[in-house]
Amino acid sequence: VIELVGFDGDDTLWHSEGYYQAVHAGFERVLGKYLDLADARVHERLLAMERENLHLFGYGAKGMTLSMLETAISLTSERITASDLHHLLQLGKDILRHPVELLEGIREAVAEVAREARVVLITKGDLFHQEAKVAASGLGELFHRIEIVSEKDESAYRRVLSEFSVQPSRFLMVGNSLRSDIEPVLALGGWGLHMPYHVTWAHEASHGVDPGHPRLLRVDTPAQIPGALRDLQLRAAGSEAMSLPG
Amino acid sequence: VIELVGFDGDDTLWHSEGYYQAVHAGFERVLGKYLDLADARVHERLLAMERENLHLFGYGAKGMTLSMLETAISLTSERITASDLHHLLQLGKDILRHPVELLEGIREAVAEVAREARVVLITKGDLFHQEAKVAASGLGELFHRIEIVSEKDESAYRRVLSEFSVQPSRFLMVGNSLRSDIEPVLALGGWGLHMPYHVTWAHEASHGVDPGHPRLLRVDTPAQIPGALRDLQLRAAGSEAMSLPG
Numbered sequence: 298v299i300e301l302v303g304f305d306g307d308d309t310l311w312h313s314e315g316y317y318q319a320v321h322a323g324f325e326r327v328l329g330k331y332l333d334l335a336d337a338r339v340h341e342r343l344l345a346m347e348r349e350n351l352h353l354f355g356y357g358a359k360g361m362t363l364s365m366l367e368t369a370i371s372l373t374s375e376r377i378t379a380s381d382l383h384h385l386l387q388l389g390k391d392i393l394r395h396p397v398e399l400l401e402g403i404r405e406a407v408a409e410v411a412r413e414a415r416v417v418l419i420t421k422g423d424l425f426h427q428e429a430k431v432a433a434s435g436l437g438e439l440f441h442r443i444e445i446v447s448e449k450d451e452s453a454y455r456r457v458l459s460e461f462s463v464q465p466s467r468f469l470m471v472g473n474s475l476r477s478d479i480e481p482v483l484a485l486g487g488w489g490l491h492m493p494y495h496v497t498w499a500h501e502a503s504h505g506v507d508p509g510h511p512r513l514l515r516v517d518t519p520a521q522i523p524g525a526l527r528d529l530q531l532r533a534a535g536s537e538a539m540s541l542p543g
Numbered sequence: 544v545i546e547l548v549g550f551d552g553d554d555t556l557w558h559s560e561g562y563y564q565a566v567h568a569g570f571e572r573v574l575g576k577y578l579d580l581a582d583a584r585v586h587e588r589l590l591a592m593e594r595e596n597l598h599l600f601g602y603g604a605k606g607m608t609l610s611m612l613e614t615a616i617s618l619t620s621e622r623i624t625a626s627d628l629h630h631l632l633q634l635g636k637d638i639l640r641h642p643v644e645l646l647e648g649i650r651e652a653v654a655e656v657a658r659e660a661r662v663v664l665i666t667k668g669d670l671f672h673q674e675a676k677v678a679a680s681g682l683g684e685l686f687h688r689i690e691i692v693s694e695k696d697e698s699a700y701r702r703v704l705s706e707f708s709v710q711p712s713r714f715l716m717v718g719n720s721l722r723s724d725i726e727p728v729l730a731l732g733g734w735g736l737h738m739p740y741h742v743t744w745a746h747e748a749s750h751g752v753d754p755g756h757p758r759l760l761r762v763d764t765p766a767q768i769p770g771a772l773r774d775l776q777l778r779a780a781g782s783e784a785m786s787l788p789g
Contacts, residue, residue: 355670359606363609366628376625379625
């Protein structure tokens with residue numbers, strides 16, 4: 298049976314991506330003073346810069362802000378004013394200050410899941426900002442542990458599971474990103490519960506998850522999470538009874 | 544006796560502060576094009592901005608770079624060119640790319656300590672950058688665990704000790720910062736081994752450690768660490784035998 302349930306943070310427990318998209322829109326408005334936005338593919342250039350800097354910056358709002366400044370300087374051939382760059386820097390700081398608003402019903406869902414399994418928050422990105430969001434969310438004490446990782450790949454999940462001494466076949470991950478929350482967990486032999494968010498960061502859009510995978514369910518709202526866990530528990534019990542591989 | 548030994552990373556295992564100081568010098572050179580450096584107290588203003596942004600950025604090179612850009616824009620009343628800001632941004636990226644050079648003799652010292660106690664690397668700052676430095680150092684496999692924390696205060700050390708199920712009186716921390724590596728550990732009842740680095744970040748300069756504290760020793764080089772641990776083990780055994788508080 299499933300004895301450990303991981304929850305993603307951004308866009309699973311609290312709203313996040315919308316703040317980033319608002320900043321991207323502000324970025325385009327500033328760049329529109331220098332460039333013909335119809336031609337310049339400003340957003341694509343920003344994403345390309347973020348991708349290029351990922352090996353230095355990792356994920357998170359500080360790296361995104363630095364990439365935004367670098368893209369603005371580069372796309373305007375260093376013509377942009379310090380005043381406009383100052384504005385972009387403040388947009389980046391706004392992300393670090395954004396209020397933490399929980400998804401409706403998520404507190405109740407986590408509390409209900411915590412009555413039948415240990416629950417762990419597994420989130421990626423900037424350590425300091427993620428800790429601040431956990432604190433502001435008021436959800437911290439519901440979780441047995443908070444794990445902030447730099448990348449959500451198979452080795453990160455393997456490390457978390459070994460710290461809990463839990464087999465992958467007894468682990469369920471709940472999150473909005475098929476790429477970060479579901480694909481690596483299924484690959485290890487674990488279970489996935491996908492709860493899509495209404496917007497997805499471009500970097501998370503590509504993945505190789507089969508929507509019909511036997512260890513994967515999908516819900517639309519937090520209120521459906523406890524019921525989905527019960528369904529998956531039945532499947533897990535069934536596959537253990539039949540001695541099928543986890 | 545001491546059964547767990549923590550090592551700090553920056554300026555204890557590998558050189559770090561020198562790279563930051565080189566960037567600060569580059570920052571002053573750029574600002575010198577706009578301001579009379581003798582009057583402007585550029586370095587103090589940068590430190591003040593870093594302190595002001597600490598609650599949003601936490602520690603690390605990305606936040607330092609953003610504070611540097613913000614200080615430059617503000618001190619020049621937005622007169623600085625995008626070209627000069629671009630240069631500052633590249634200086635910040637250089638820190639994230641700097642080579643990881645070990646302090647002479649530290650690998651041997653950690654390996655020797657690891658033969659008589661569990662060893663854990665406890666470092667603060669940017670998760671992604673610190674992980675990259677641990678990987679580049681080649682020291683990762685010597686440690687039982689790598690703990691990257693956002694702030695090295697009593698509660699952070701208490702959490703690490705509880706994960707290892709170790710009493711503070713059986714824990715020794717080795718590091719260059721009296722403020723971050725020694726003071727909170729002594730306050731918890733643990734042991735401290737201070738190995739000063741030739742330069743100290745201004746933020747780390749203030750502390751309340753008594754240099755004659757009975758659970759504190761000081762060494763000048765990594766080669767002296769194993770011997771200092773043996774001395775502290777004798778003291779620890781002595782205070783246990785006399786049933787003194789750890």
